[in-house]
Amino acid sequence: MAIQWYPGHMHKARKEIEEVMPQIDLVIEVLDARIPYSSENPMVAKLRQDKPCIKLLNKSDLADPEITNRWIEYLEQEQGVRAQAITTLQPAMVRKIPELCRKLVPVSEGALKDIRTMIMGIPNVGKSTIINTLAGRVIAKTGNEPAVTKAQQRINLKNGIVLSDTPGILWPKVDNEASGYRLAVTGAIKDTAMEYEDVALFAAAYFLHAYPEAMMERYKLTSLPATDIELLEEIGRRRGALRSGGHIDLHKASELLLHEFRSGKIGQLSLETPEMAQAEEAEVAKL
Ligand code: GDP
The missing domain is CATH 3.40.50.300 (P-loop containing nucleotide triphosphate hydrolases)
Known part of the structure; x- marks a missing residue:
């Protein structure tokens, strides 16, 4: 539920x-x-x-x-x-x-x-x-x-x-879209609450930027993909997540990335820094 x-x-x-x-x-x-x-x-x-x-x-x-x-x-x-x-x-x-x-x-x-x-x-x-x-x-x-x-x-x-x-149940950040995605990436928000592949693309974009080496190593990449979608496709290709006709199964590739992140298999990765929080807080305050 x-x-x-x-x-x-x-x-x-x-x-x-x-x-x-x-x-x-x-x-x-x-x-x-x-x-x-x-x-x-x-x-x-x-x-x-x-x-x-x-x-x-x-x-x-x-x-x-x-x-x-x-x-x-x-x-x-x-x-x-x-x-x-x-x-x-x-x-x-x-x-x-x-x-x-x-x-x-x-x-x-x-x-x-x-x-x-x-x-x-x-x-x-x-x-x-x-x-x-x-x-x-x-x-x-x-x-x-x-x-x-x-x-x-x-x-x-x-x-x-x-x-x-706590009596009752405490809600997470609801006024900041990026926070919503990060909560979903960790699994704190149910997978059904957002488009699953969008959550994986959000994670892929962040990891490419913040942890390129961990991606290269985990998925045995020979060069760093330029975009989030290319990273997901490459993960799918390397792990044999294919649909009929040899197309990459992006849902399967999304699952691989998110599950491996949540279980720590990719390594110790954080999704936000104090600087990011300060910048986002300032944005939210403007709304
Ligand atoms: P609550 O909803 O805040 O009471 O969270 P739970 O205590 O039920 O924990 C939620 C999930 O996180 C469970 O699957 C726990 O096993 C897992 N968990 C809790 N603490 C840790 C931790 O320090 N490290 C890891 N890797 N998992 C944890």
Whole structure:
């Protein structure tokens, strides 16, 4: 089931979060390290106001480490939050989160009190996997299509941290077309929401520009194709994605590129940089 981001549904989620926010000491926002800008929910900054915030750049195993470091620096300098790259493939990294929470919330005089945290993020960024890793048992369902309604989870981590997940479901960036494409390239937006081959062409154009060597190596190219469509055709040719009459099957070639990107087979690739985000944000502001 693909999620539809209806205004009414977005409004309901926002209201629910506003209601619980006064009881929260710290917000943990989970982002996809490959698209820290596009995987952000546009309301989180307003909803959390000046509460301490940790931005977790999850799935960093799939992202370009150099770009991830630039994102961390950018987020900490520009947004006054704490940013941290993690991957749930390394549970020890996830288990360090409570320690980080402790550092960010000043202990009120005298007795140690529980730190109440809320974990926020758009669907599919890895929230449930993080919650389960922290809890040491399966509490939240992972990897499936999220339902439109869900019960709020509240877990006492025993080490003085109480973790709640977001009531309602947070929507991703909806006002920026390029963000929509990047979300689709990572698989955060269902494949049916956009023309599949357009998504692959968007990815091909970006990879040609940002990661030409990774393309050459993965698809054993002898020279760099000049355009996105030529790259897809070349991938199809090399991998035998052909239709009758020897024509290249562009849908099959699109699948190859997108699946191999999503599973990390092409290498650690990011889809956006802080500079791109700043430029796009300025464009959106003009509208
Ligand atoms: P949620 O919708 O935010 O709760 O996301 P889930 O926890 O259900 O995770 C969505 C998908 O991403 C699942 O298939 C997870 O196995 C996968 N995933 C979560 N964290 C990571 C990570 O750090 N690296 C990789 N490669 N996959 C991850």
